[in-house]
Amino acid sequence: MHRVVIDGGTGGIGLATARALRARGVPLHLVGRxxxxxxxxxxxxxxxxxxxxxxxxxxxCSRVAQEAGPRLGGLVYAIGTIQLAPAIRVNVVAPSLTRTPLAEAITRNQALASGIAAMHALQRLGEPEDGAALAAFLVSAEASYVTGQGIGVDGGCSSLRAKG
Ligand SMILES: NC(=O)c1ccc[n+]([C@@H]2O[C@H](COP(=O)([O-])OP(=O)(O)OC[C@H]3O[C@@H](n4cnc5c(N)ncnc54)[C@H](OP(=O)(O)O)[C@@H]3O)[C@@H](O)[C@H]2O)c1
Structure with a gap:
C-alpha cells in the first residue's frame, strides 16, 4: 500500500486524518516541527x-520524498496546480471552525462557541474527525476520479442559512 505524507500531521485535523488512514492500514509519514x-x-x-x-x-519536499520512500502515494495539505494531472490529484478540504489547538482560543469560550455553532445549519462546531474522514477518502483509490475540487466540511455554513 502507498505511503501518505501529512504536513501538520501532529495537529488537530492532521492527527485525526492520520488515525483515519491508519485504521485503513495506510502507511504514514507525518511532518511537523x-x-x-x-x-x-x-x-x-x-x-x-x-x-x-x-x-x-x-x-x-525532496527530503520528505526520500524519507517516505519509493511507495509515496499521497499528500495531505498539499499545494499544487492542475498541471500536475494526471499523475497527481489535488483537492482541498475546507473546514469551518474546528475544535483543534489552533482554534482553542475561540472554542474554549463557551458562549462564543455556542454562538458560532448556531450560525451553522448543522448547529455544531467541527471536530477534527470530520475533516479527517474526507481527507482519508480523497487520498484513497476510491477517489481516483476526483481532482481539482474544494469541498467544504463546514456544517453547511458556506451554502445554507441556519434556522432561526
Ligand atoms: N481548526 C479550524 O477551525 C480550522 C478552520 C479552517 C481551516 N483550518 C486549517 O486546517 C489546517 C490544520 O489546522 P488545525 O486546526 O489542525 O491546526 P493545529 O491543531 O494547530 O495543527 C497544525 C499542525 O501544523 C504543524 N505546523 C505548523 N506550522 C508548521 C510548519 N511551518 N512546518 C511544519 N509543520 C507545521 C503543527 O506542528 P508543529 O507546530 O509541531 O510544527 C501541527 O502539526 C490549517 O491549515 C488551518 O489553517 C483550520
Whole structure:
C-alpha cells in the first residue's frame, strides 16, 4: 500500500486524518516541527518515527520524498496546480471552525462557541474527525476520479442559512 505524507500531521485535523488512514492500514509519514509531538504520534500510529520538518524549508519536499520512500502515494495539505494531472490529484478540504489547538482560543469560550455553532445549519462546531474522514477518502483509490475540487466540511455554513 502507498505511503501518505501529512504536513501538520501532529495537529488537530492532521492527527485525526492520520488515525483515519491508519485504521485503513495506510502507511504514514507525518511532518511537523516539534520532535516530541512527532515521537508521540509515531508511537501511537505504530510507525518507526518521523524527523522534524518545516514546510517553509524549500528543501523539505525532496527530503520528505526520500524519507517516505519509493511507495509515496499521497499528500495531505498539499499545494499544487492542475498541471500536475494526471499523475497527481489535488483537492482541498475546507473546514469551518474546528475544535483543534489552533482554534482553542475561540472554542474554549463557551458562549462564543455556542454562538458560532448556531450560525451553522448543522448547529455544531467541527471536530477534527470530520475533516479527517474526507481527507482519508480523497487520498484513497476510491477517489481516483476526483481532482481539482474544494469541498467544504463546514456544517453547511458556506451554502445554507441556519434556522432561526
Ligand atoms: N481548526 C479550524 O477551525 C480550522 C478552520 C479552517 C481551516 N483550518 C486549517 O486546517 C489546517 C490544520 O489546522 P488545525 O486546526 O489542525 O491546526 P493545529 O491543531 O494547530 O495543527 C497544525 C499542525 O501544523 C504543524 N505546523 C505548523 N506550522 C508548521 C510548519 N511551518 N512546518 C511544519 N509543520 C507545521 C503543527 O506542528 P508543529 O507546530 O509541531 O510544527 C501541527 O502539526 C490549517 O491549515 C488551518 O489553517 C483550520
Amino acid at each position: 516539534d520532535a516530541g509531538r512527532l515521537e508521540t504520534a509515531a508511537a501511537e500510529l505504530g510507525e518507526t518515527g518521523f524527523p522534524e520538518g518545516d514546510v517553509t524549508d524549500p528543501g523539505l
